[in-house]
Amino acid sequence: MTTRTRRSQRRTEALSRERIVEAAVELLDAAGEGGLTFRALTERLATGPGAIYWHVANKDELLGAATDAVVAAALAVGPTGPPDPPQDGVRAVALGLFDATDEHPWLAAQLSTRLSRGPWASVTPRIFESVGRRVRALGVPEGDWFTATSALVHYILGAVGQNAANTANARTLGPDTNRAGFLDSASRAWEELDPDDYPFVRAVAKQLRDHDDREQLLAGVDFVLTGITARHLPGGQAHTPPAT
Incomplete structure:
Protein backbone atom coordinates (compact mmCIF):
# COMPACT_ATOMS: atom_id res chain seq x y z
CA MET A 1 0.00 0.00 0.00
CA THR A 2 2.80 2.41 0.91
CA THR A 3 4.63 1.72 -2.35
CA ARG A 4 1.43 2.26 -4.37
CA THR A 5 0.80 5.56 -2.55
CA ARG A 6 4.31 6.79 -3.26
CA ARG A 7 3.96 5.95 -6.95
CA SER A 8 0.65 7.83 -7.06
CA GLN A 9 2.26 10.84 -5.42
CA ARG A 10 5.13 10.79 -7.93
CA ARG A 11 2.68 10.71 -10.85
CA THR A 12 0.71 13.61 -9.34
CA GLU A 13 3.86 15.65 -8.81
CA ALA A 14 5.09 14.96 -12.36
CA LEU A 15 1.74 16.02 -13.81
CA SER A 16 1.62 19.62 -12.64
CA ARG A 17 -1.32 21.98 -12.88
CA GLU A 18 0.75 24.07 -15.29
CA ARG A 19 1.18 21.13 -17.67
CA ILE A 20 -2.54 20.36 -17.52
CA VAL A 21 -3.39 23.97 -18.34
CA GLU A 22 -0.84 23.99 -21.16
CA ALA A 23 -2.44 20.87 -22.65
CA ALA A 24 -5.89 22.43 -22.25
CA VAL A 25 -4.76 25.48 -24.22
CA GLU A 26 -3.43 23.21 -26.96
CA LEU A 27 -6.76 21.40 -27.20
CA LEU A 28 -8.70 24.66 -27.22
CA ASP A 29 -6.51 26.03 -30.00
CA ALA A 30 -6.98 22.89 -32.06
CA ALA A 31 -10.70 22.23 -31.58
CA GLY A 32 -12.31 25.01 -29.56
CA GLU A 33 -14.25 24.67 -26.33
CA GLY A 34 -16.10 21.61 -27.61
CA GLY A 35 -12.81 19.81 -28.09
CA LEU A 36 -11.72 20.32 -24.49
CA THR A 37 -12.93 17.22 -22.67
CA PHE A 38 -11.34 15.35 -19.81
CA ARG A 39 -11.16 12.29 -22.03
CA ALA A 40 -9.19 14.19 -24.68
CA LEU A 41 -7.03 15.67 -21.95
CA THR A 42 -6.19 12.30 -20.42
CA GLU A 43 -5.25 10.98 -23.86
CA ARG A 44 -3.00 13.94 -24.59
CA LEU A 45 -1.31 13.71 -21.20
CA ALA A 46 -1.20 9.89 -21.17
CA THR A 47 -2.66 9.75 -17.68
CA GLY A 48 -5.85 8.85 -15.86
CA PRO A 49 -8.68 11.26 -15.00
CA GLY A 50 -7.92 11.00 -11.30
CA ALA A 51 -4.53 12.66 -11.76
CA ILE A 52 -6.18 15.59 -13.55
CA TYR A 53 -8.99 15.94 -11.01
CA TRP A 54 -6.30 16.19 -8.36
CA LEU A 75 0.24 41.04 -20.60
CA ALA A 76 3.82 40.00 -19.84
CA VAL A 77 4.90 40.90 -23.37
CA GLY A 78 6.30 44.40 -23.46
CA PRO A 79 9.43 46.53 -23.28
CA THR A 80 12.16 45.60 -20.85
CA GLY A 81 14.35 47.94 -18.88
CA PRO A 82 13.09 51.22 -17.42
CA PRO A 83 9.29 51.60 -16.99
CA ASP A 84 7.61 52.46 -20.27
CA PRO A 85 5.65 55.72 -20.62
CA PRO A 86 2.08 55.12 -19.42
CA GLN A 87 0.55 55.66 -22.86
CA ASP A 88 2.95 53.15 -24.42
CA GLY A 89 2.13 50.71 -21.66
CA VAL A 90 -1.59 50.91 -22.40
CA ARG A 91 -0.89 50.39 -26.09
CA ALA A 92 1.24 47.34 -25.27
CA VAL A 93 -1.59 45.87 -23.20
CA ALA A 94 -4.03 46.44 -26.07
CA LEU A 95 -1.74 44.82 -28.65
CA GLY A 96 -0.91 41.94 -26.32
CA LEU A 97 -4.60 41.08 -25.90
CA PHE A 98 -5.25 41.66 -29.62
CA ASP A 99 -2.52 39.22 -30.63
CA ALA A 121 -11.58 35.81 -10.46
CA SER A 122 -7.99 36.31 -11.58
CA VAL A 123 -8.55 37.33 -15.22
CA THR A 124 -10.48 40.54 -14.52
CA PRO A 125 -8.17 41.88 -11.78
CA ARG A 126 -5.14 40.99 -13.92
CA ILE A 127 -6.31 43.09 -16.89
CA PHE A 128 -7.66 45.89 -14.70
CA GLU A 129 -4.40 46.07 -12.72
CA SER A 130 -2.29 46.18 -15.86
CA VAL A 131 -4.25 49.10 -17.33
CA GLY A 132 -4.93 50.79 -13.99
CA ARG A 133 -1.27 51.12 -13.09
CA ARG A 134 -0.74 53.06 -16.31
CA VAL A 135 -3.75 55.28 -15.63
CA ARG A 136 -2.38 56.08 -12.18
CA ALA A 137 1.05 56.81 -13.69
CA LEU A 138 -0.58 59.31 -16.05
CA GLY A 139 -1.40 61.41 -13.01
CA VAL A 140 -5.17 60.92 -13.13
CA PRO A 141 -6.74 61.91 -9.77
CA GLU A 142 -7.46 58.91 -7.56
CA GLY A 143 -11.21 59.57 -7.57
CA ASP A 144 -11.21 59.01 -11.35
CA TRP A 145 -9.01 55.91 -11.51
CA PHE A 146 -11.87 53.43 -11.76
CA THR A 147 -13.82 55.31 -14.43
CA ALA A 148 -10.78 56.07 -16.59
CA THR A 149 -9.47 52.52 -16.34
CA SER A 150 -12.91 51.07 -17.08
CA ALA A 151 -13.19 53.19 -20.22
CA LEU A 152 -9.90 51.85 -21.54
CA VAL A 153 -10.56 48.23 -20.57
CA HIS A 154 -14.05 48.28 -22.11
CA TYR A 155 -12.75 49.75 -25.35
CA ILE A 156 -9.80 47.36 -25.63
CA LEU A 157 -11.82 44.24 -24.88
CA GLY A 158 -14.63 45.34 -27.17
CA ALA A 159 -12.25 46.01 -30.03
CA VAL A 160 -10.27 42.79 -29.69
CA GLY A 161 -13.49 40.81 -29.26
CA GLN A 162 -14.96 42.27 -32.43
CA ASN A 163 -11.79 41.52 -34.36
CA ALA A 164 -11.85 37.93 -33.09
CA ALA A 165 -15.50 37.61 -34.14
CA ASN A 166 -14.68 38.95 -37.61
CA THR A 167 -11.84 36.45 -37.94
CA ALA A 168 -14.06 33.58 -36.83
CA ASN A 169 -16.81 34.59 -39.26
CA ALA A 170 -14.32 34.80 -42.11
CA ARG A 171 -13.19 31.23 -41.40
CA THR A 172 -16.73 29.96 -41.85
CA LEU A 173 -16.81 31.33 -45.41
CA GLY A 174 -14.28 28.77 -46.58
CA PRO A 175 -10.53 28.40 -47.05
CA ASP A 176 -10.48 30.61 -50.15
CA THR A 177 -11.77 33.66 -48.25
CA ASN A 178 -9.08 36.01 -46.98
CA ARG A 179 -9.31 39.27 -45.05
CA ALA A 180 -8.77 41.50 -48.09
CA GLY A 181 -11.50 39.76 -50.08
CA PHE A 182 -13.92 39.83 -47.17
CA LEU A 183 -13.40 43.56 -46.58
CA ASP A 184 -13.64 44.29 -50.28
CA SER A 185 -17.03 42.57 -50.43
CA ALA A 186 -18.25 44.42 -47.35
CA SER A 187 -17.00 47.73 -48.71
CA ARG A 188 -18.76 47.21 -52.04
CA ALA A 189 -21.98 46.40 -50.19
CA TRP A 190 -21.70 49.65 -48.23
CA GLU A 191 -21.08 51.64 -51.43
CA GLU A 192 -24.30 50.25 -52.91
CA LEU A 193 -26.49 51.39 -50.01
CA LEU A 225 -6.27 58.42 -23.67
CA THR A 226 -6.70 61.89 -25.17
CA GLY A 227 -10.14 62.15 -23.61
CA ILE A 228 -8.83 61.03 -20.22
CA THR A 229 -6.00 63.56 -20.20
CA ALA A 230 -8.24 66.35 -21.47
CA ARG A 231 -10.91 65.68 -18.84
CA HIS A 232 -8.88 64.81 -15.79
CA LEU A 233 -5.48 66.52 -16.03
CA PRO A 234 -4.65 70.23 -15.82
CA GLY A 235 -4.19 71.63 -19.30
CA GLY A 236 -5.04 68.25 -20.79
CA GLN A 237 -1.42 67.13 -20.56
CA ALA A 238 -0.41 63.79 -19.11
CA HIS A 239 2.16 64.05 -16.37
CA THR A 240 3.92 61.78 -13.94
CA PRO A 241 2.99 62.43 -10.29
CA PRO A 242 5.86 63.35 -7.97
CA ALA A 243 7.53 60.49 -6.12
CA THR A 244 6.39 59.96 -2.54
Whole structure:
Protein backbone atom coordinates (compact mmCIF):
# COMPACT_ATOMS: atom_id res chain seq x y z
CA MET A 1 0.00 0.00 0.00
CA THR A 2 2.80 2.41 0.91
CA THR A 3 4.63 1.72 -2.35
CA ARG A 4 1.43 2.26 -4.37
CA THR A 5 0.80 5.56 -2.55
CA ARG A 6 4.31 6.79 -3.26
CA ARG A 7 3.96 5.95 -6.95
CA SER A 8 0.65 7.83 -7.06
CA GLN A 9 2.26 10.84 -5.42
CA ARG A 10 5.13 10.79 -7.93
CA ARG A 11 2.68 10.71 -10.85
CA THR A 12 0.71 13.61 -9.34
CA GLU A 13 3.86 15.65 -8.81
CA ALA A 14 5.09 14.96 -12.36
CA LEU A 15 1.74 16.02 -13.81
CA SER A 16 1.62 19.62 -12.64
CA ARG A 17 -1.32 21.98 -12.88
CA GLU A 18 0.75 24.07 -15.29
CA ARG A 19 1.18 21.13 -17.67
CA ILE A 20 -2.54 20.36 -17.52
CA VAL A 21 -3.39 23.97 -18.34
CA GLU A 22 -0.84 23.99 -21.16
CA ALA A 23 -2.44 20.87 -22.65
CA ALA A 24 -5.89 22.43 -22.25
CA VAL A 25 -4.76 25.48 -24.22
CA GLU A 26 -3.43 23.21 -26.96
CA LEU A 27 -6.76 21.40 -27.20
CA LEU A 28 -8.70 24.66 -27.22
CA ASP A 29 -6.51 26.03 -30.00
CA ALA A 30 -6.98 22.89 -32.06
CA ALA A 31 -10.70 22.23 -31.58
CA GLY A 32 -12.31 25.01 -29.56
CA GLU A 33 -14.25 24.67 -26.33
CA GLY A 34 -16.10 21.61 -27.61
CA GLY A 35 -12.81 19.81 -28.09
CA LEU A 36 -11.72 20.32 -24.49
CA THR A 37 -12.93 17.22 -22.67
CA PHE A 38 -11.34 15.35 -19.81
CA ARG A 39 -11.16 12.29 -22.03
CA ALA A 40 -9.19 14.19 -24.68
CA LEU A 41 -7.03 15.67 -21.95
CA THR A 42 -6.19 12.30 -20.42
CA GLU A 43 -5.25 10.98 -23.86
CA ARG A 44 -3.00 13.94 -24.59
CA LEU A 45 -1.31 13.71 -21.20
CA ALA A 46 -1.20 9.89 -21.17
CA THR A 47 -2.66 9.75 -17.68
CA GLY A 48 -5.85 8.85 -15.86
CA PRO A 49 -8.68 11.26 -15.00
CA GLY A 50 -7.92 11.00 -11.30
CA ALA A 51 -4.53 12.66 -11.76
CA ILE A 52 -6.18 15.59 -13.55
CA TYR A 53 -8.99 15.94 -11.01
CA TRP A 54 -6.30 16.19 -8.36
CA HIS A 55 -5.42 19.61 -9.81
CA VAL A 56 -8.68 20.90 -11.35
CA ALA A 57 -12.22 20.20 -10.18
CA ASN A 58 -14.14 20.54 -13.45
CA LYS A 59 -14.12 21.91 -16.99
CA ASP A 60 -15.18 25.40 -15.95
CA GLU A 61 -12.21 25.70 -13.62
CA LEU A 62 -9.97 24.41 -16.40
CA LEU A 63 -11.33 26.97 -18.88
CA GLY A 64 -10.76 29.72 -16.35
CA ALA A 65 -7.20 28.58 -15.73
CA ALA A 66 -6.47 28.35 -19.47
CA THR A 67 -7.87 31.84 -20.03
CA ASP A 68 -5.84 33.27 -17.17
CA ALA A 69 -2.64 31.63 -18.40
CA VAL A 70 -3.00 33.04 -21.92
CA VAL A 71 -3.90 36.51 -20.62
CA ALA A 72 -0.96 36.50 -18.20
CA ALA A 73 1.41 35.65 -21.04
CA ALA A 74 -0.13 38.35 -23.25
CA LEU A 75 0.24 41.04 -20.60
CA ALA A 76 3.82 40.00 -19.84
CA VAL A 77 4.90 40.90 -23.37
CA GLY A 78 6.30 44.40 -23.46
CA PRO A 79 9.43 46.53 -23.28
CA THR A 80 12.16 45.60 -20.85
CA GLY A 81 14.35 47.94 -18.88
CA PRO A 82 13.09 51.22 -17.42
CA PRO A 83 9.29 51.60 -16.99
CA ASP A 84 7.61 52.46 -20.27
CA PRO A 85 5.65 55.72 -20.62
CA PRO A 86 2.08 55.12 -19.42
CA GLN A 87 0.55 55.66 -22.86
CA ASP A 88 2.95 53.15 -24.42
CA GLY A 89 2.13 50.71 -21.66
CA VAL A 90 -1.59 50.91 -22.40
CA ARG A 91 -0.89 50.39 -26.09
CA ALA A 92 1.24 47.34 -25.27
CA VAL A 93 -1.59 45.87 -23.20
CA ALA A 94 -4.03 46.44 -26.07
CA LEU A 95 -1.74 44.82 -28.65
CA GLY A 96 -0.91 41.94 -26.32
CA LEU A 97 -4.60 41.08 -25.90
CA PHE A 98 -5.25 41.66 -29.62
CA ASP A 99 -2.52 39.22 -30.63
CA ALA A 100 -3.62 36.68 -28.00
CA THR A 101 -7.21 36.60 -29.25
CA ASP A 102 -5.94 36.34 -32.81
CA GLU A 103 -3.70 33.41 -31.91
CA HIS A 104 -6.28 31.69 -29.68
CA PRO A 105 -9.71 31.90 -31.39
CA TRP A 106 -11.55 30.67 -28.28
CA LEU A 107 -10.14 33.38 -26.01
CA ALA A 108 -12.49 36.26 -26.85
CA ALA A 109 -15.61 34.33 -25.85
CA GLN A 110 -13.97 33.17 -22.64
CA LEU A 111 -12.88 36.70 -21.76
CA SER A 112 -16.46 37.90 -22.14
CA THR A 113 -17.73 35.03 -20.00
CA ARG A 114 -15.10 35.41 -17.28
CA LEU A 115 -15.40 39.17 -16.99
CA SER A 116 -19.20 39.16 -16.75
CA ARG A 117 -19.71 36.03 -14.68
CA GLY A 118 -16.71 36.12 -12.37
CA PRO A 119 -15.20 39.62 -12.10
CA TRP A 120 -13.55 38.63 -8.81
CA ALA A 121 -11.58 35.81 -10.46
CA SER A 122 -7.99 36.31 -11.58
CA VAL A 123 -8.55 37.33 -15.22
CA THR A 124 -10.48 40.54 -14.52
CA PRO A 125 -8.17 41.88 -11.78
CA ARG A 126 -5.14 40.99 -13.92
CA ILE A 127 -6.31 43.09 -16.89
CA PHE A 128 -7.66 45.89 -14.70
CA GLU A 129 -4.40 46.07 -12.72
CA SER A 130 -2.29 46.18 -15.86
CA VAL A 131 -4.25 49.10 -17.33
CA GLY A 132 -4.93 50.79 -13.99
CA ARG A 133 -1.27 51.12 -13.09
CA ARG A 134 -0.74 53.06 -16.31
CA VAL A 135 -3.75 55.28 -15.63
CA ARG A 136 -2.38 56.08 -12.18
CA ALA A 137 1.05 56.81 -13.69
CA LEU A 138 -0.58 59.31 -16.05
CA GLY A 139 -1.40 61.41 -13.01
CA VAL A 140 -5.17 60.92 -13.13
CA PRO A 141 -6.74 61.91 -9.77
CA GLU A 142 -7.46 58.91 -7.56
CA GLY A 143 -11.21 59.57 -7.57
CA ASP A 144 -11.21 59.01 -11.35
CA TRP A 145 -9.01 55.91 -11.51
CA PHE A 146 -11.87 53.43 -11.76
CA THR A 147 -13.82 55.31 -14.43
CA ALA A 148 -10.78 56.07 -16.59
CA THR A 149 -9.47 52.52 -16.34
CA SER A 150 -12.91 51.07 -17.08
CA ALA A 151 -13.19 53.19 -20.22
CA LEU A 152 -9.90 51.85 -21.54
CA VAL A 153 -10.56 48.23 -20.57
CA HIS A 154 -14.05 48.28 -22.11
CA TYR A 155 -12.75 49.75 -25.35
CA ILE A 156 -9.80 47.36 -25.63
CA LEU A 157 -11.82 44.24 -24.88
CA GLY A 158 -14.63 45.34 -27.17
CA ALA A 159 -12.25 46.01 -30.03
CA VAL A 160 -10.27 42.79 -29.69
CA GLY A 161 -13.49 40.81 -29.26
CA GLN A 162 -14.96 42.27 -32.43
CA ASN A 163 -11.79 41.52 -34.36
CA ALA A 164 -11.85 37.93 -33.09
CA ALA A 165 -15.50 37.61 -34.14
CA ASN A 166 -14.68 38.95 -37.61
CA THR A 167 -11.84 36.45 -37.94
CA ALA A 168 -14.06 33.58 -36.83
CA ASN A 169 -16.81 34.59 -39.26
CA ALA A 170 -14.32 34.80 -42.11
CA ARG A 171 -13.19 31.23 -41.40
CA THR A 172 -16.73 29.96 -41.85
CA LEU A 173 -16.81 31.33 -45.41
CA GLY A 174 -14.28 28.77 -46.58
CA PRO A 175 -10.53 28.40 -47.05
CA ASP A 176 -10.48 30.61 -50.15
CA THR A 177 -11.77 33.66 -48.25
CA ASN A 178 -9.08 36.01 -46.98
CA ARG A 179 -9.31 39.27 -45.05
CA ALA A 180 -8.77 41.50 -48.09
CA GLY A 181 -11.50 39.76 -50.08
CA PHE A 182 -13.92 39.83 -47.17
CA LEU A 183 -13.40 43.56 -46.58
CA ASP A 184 -13.64 44.29 -50.28
CA SER A 185 -17.03 42.57 -50.43
CA ALA A 186 -18.25 44.42 -47.35
CA SER A 187 -17.00 47.73 -48.71
CA ARG A 188 -18.76 47.21 -52.04
CA ALA A 189 -21.98 46.40 -50.19
CA TRP A 190 -21.70 49.65 -48.23
CA GLU A 191 -21.08 51.64 -51.43
CA GLU A 192 -24.30 50.25 -52.91
CA LEU A 193 -26.49 51.39 -50.01
CA ASP A 194 -29.10 54.08 -50.56
CA PRO A 195 -27.22 57.44 -50.54
CA ASP A 196 -30.12 59.22 -48.84
CA ASP A 197 -30.36 56.73 -45.96
CA TYR A 198 -26.66 55.96 -45.54
CA PRO A 199 -24.55 58.96 -46.65
CA PHE A 200 -21.96 58.49 -43.92
CA VAL A 201 -21.57 54.73 -44.34
CA ARG A 202 -21.07 55.17 -48.10
CA ALA A 203 -18.48 57.90 -47.45
CA VAL A 204 -16.31 55.63 -45.25
CA ALA A 205 -16.69 52.48 -47.33
CA LYS A 206 -13.21 52.84 -48.82
CA GLN A 207 -11.74 53.29 -45.33
CA LEU A 208 -13.35 50.01 -44.31
CA ARG A 209 -11.65 48.29 -47.24
CA ASP A 210 -8.21 49.78 -46.56
CA HIS A 211 -8.00 49.87 -42.78
CA ASP A 212 -5.45 47.98 -40.68
CA ASP A 213 -6.95 46.31 -37.59
CA ARG A 214 -3.95 46.88 -35.31
CA GLU A 215 -3.59 50.52 -36.33
CA GLN A 216 -7.31 51.06 -35.80
CA LEU A 217 -7.07 49.51 -32.32
CA LEU A 218 -4.21 51.81 -31.34
CA ALA A 219 -5.97 54.85 -32.77
CA GLY A 220 -8.98 54.07 -30.61
CA VAL A 221 -6.77 53.68 -27.53
CA ASP A 222 -5.25 57.09 -28.30
CA PHE A 223 -8.72 58.63 -28.61
CA VAL A 224 -9.61 57.34 -25.14
CA LEU A 225 -6.27 58.42 -23.67
CA THR A 226 -6.70 61.89 -25.17
CA GLY A 227 -10.14 62.15 -23.61
CA ILE A 228 -8.83 61.03 -20.22
CA THR A 229 -6.00 63.56 -20.20
CA ALA A 230 -8.24 66.35 -21.47
CA ARG A 231 -10.91 65.68 -18.84
CA HIS A 232 -8.88 64.81 -15.79
CA LEU A 233 -5.48 66.52 -16.03
CA PRO A 234 -4.65 70.23 -15.82
CA GLY A 235 -4.19 71.63 -19.30
CA GLY A 236 -5.04 68.25 -20.79
CA GLN A 237 -1.42 67.13 -20.56
CA ALA A 238 -0.41 63.79 -19.11
CA HIS A 239 2.16 64.05 -16.37
CA THR A 240 3.92 61.78 -13.94
CA PRO A 241 2.99 62.43 -10.29
CA PRO A 242 5.86 63.35 -7.97
CA ALA A 243 7.53 60.49 -6.12
CA THR A 244 6.39 59.96 -2.54
